[in-house]
Amino acid sequence: MLNVLLVEDEMLFAKSVLRRLQREGHRATITETVSDAQMILRESLPDIILLDVRLPDGSGLDFLTELRQNELWHSIPVVMMTAYGELEDAVAAMKLGATDYLKKPVDLDELVLTLAKVMQSQKLNQQLDYSHVRESHLTEQVTMVGNSPSIQSIKEQIQRIVELVDKSKTDYPVILVEGETGTGKDVIARYYHQSGNWRKRPYVHVDCSSLPNDLIEAELFGYEKGAFTNAHQAKPGLIEVAEDGTLFLDEVGELPLELQSKLLSVLERRKVRRLGATQERDVNAHFIAATNRQLNEMVIAGQFRSDLYYRLNVIQINLPPLRERPLDIAPLAAYFVESITRRYGLNQTKFTDDAISAMQKYQWPGNIRELQHVLERAVMLSSNGIIDTHLLLMHQERNMNMSEKQEDVFENLTLEQVEKYLLEKALKNTAGNVSQAARELGLTRMAMRYRMEKYQL
DSSP states (O other): OOEEEEEOSOHHHHHHHHHHHHHTTOEEEEESSHHHHHHHHHHOOOSEEEEESEETTEEHHHHHHHHHHSTTTTTSOEEEEEOTTOHHHHHHHHHHTOSEEEESSOOHHHHHHHHHHHHHHHHHHHHHHHHHHHHSSOOOOOOOOOOSHHHHHHHHHHHHHHHHHHHHSSOOOEEEEEOOTTSOHHHHHHHHHHHSTTTTSOEEEEETTTSOHHHHHHHHHEEOTTSSTTOOSOEEOHHHHTTTSEEEEETGGGSOHHHHHHHHHHHHHOEEOOBTOSSOEEOOOEEEEEESSOHHHHHHTTSSOHHHHHHHTTEEEEOOOGGGOGGGHHHHHHHHHHHHHHHHTOOOOEEOHHHHHHHHHSOOTTHHHHHHHHHHHHHHHOSSSEEOHHHHOGGGGGOSSOOHHHHHHHTTSOHHHHHHHHHHHHHHHTTTOHHHHHHHHTOOHHHHHHHHHHTTO
16 A cells, blocks of 8 residues: 655546545545645655646646755655646656656556556665665674584585685685574675685675565666666666675575576576666676575475576585584584673673583574574673573473563563564574564564564574
8 A cells, every 4th residue: 555645736637546546545645735745744754756747836846856855755756747748847857856757637547557666666776775785795704603523514615615716716606505594504605705815805695585576586687777667777686796706695495486597597607687688797706505495305396496406506515403513502602692792891791501501402493593592682681790591591482381480581671672582482483484473473574574684583
């Protein structure tokens, strides 16, 4: 449902637009003047503005200029409505930053379709802008913590790959990292990136499970000017952004089948074609794909392309769950607690022997991510710099019916801490299935993703 602001002084036409928008399930506010529109915008922001060029108290073009110069209003999509034959006004509106324009008399079916296209393009651009800013920067330094034979073997394997790539200077490998949710697959990818002489090049993280299907193609492959409505300038996809660096495809098993063939072509030919483009571009990057699913079983079920699976599976790293490497629990716990106390400016925190023993016996269904969150909560609850078993609250992870003592503990937590705990628990109960966890909590998938990013889950 859209919230539309219609700035139009021809009331017969305005009311017909209002009725049509309401039939489509949208809300609309009608105002006849620029001054009234300004007053409405000061109180609340609409999703989109339908703006006439000729208004009783001023020009719609001048108001459009004001909108684009205002810090709070500049990002609101504006569709201009111009009288038949006034092509100059339409051209001027687009130059001033209008998202699209309609010619009067306006066909109401065309109006509804234009609104849908504009909002879809707006959503796409916001997603791409966010990803390019967020992901093109170098990642913070990462450390692989652990004493278990499996972790030591993975470190040696990565170092061996890095040495071979450093020597060749032209080979860009494809690596597949498999492991349960929360085992640290992203740490493997960042560790690999920072270990090579390409560490100063971009590191790009793409979460294939968090983007709607209709955005992933533009996200990965980019688009040319005019490829779709509101594509006023060309933008590179994240594959291009990762040039000479590392592209991390997280949860690659969620990639739609129709895009798997395009990804395979990029991996095989090292060329990418943007949406709307006629020519391909060379691309060289280190590709790391990760998944918590069994891709070989997905291939049998027809949910994942066999040729892409075999291409990804040339170099495979299997990351064991935390319960299978108890030797890593103590060093990981010490590492996380040191990081948490430093972040909050707290004094050094120590564990009792009982706490260490309890952590080593626990099964950790949420793996390293669960360990980190349990320790952050324990540090915040500790009043004397000592973490004992009762502060770990691991028994709560196994029992939905909290005891009275546990409820007393939650009385000392903030609303955000409780919300974060509930999110963690839902994700653990569903083995990391975001959609199922969202349903259990009564949230939409987008609301769930927002909260996961908020709490860095």
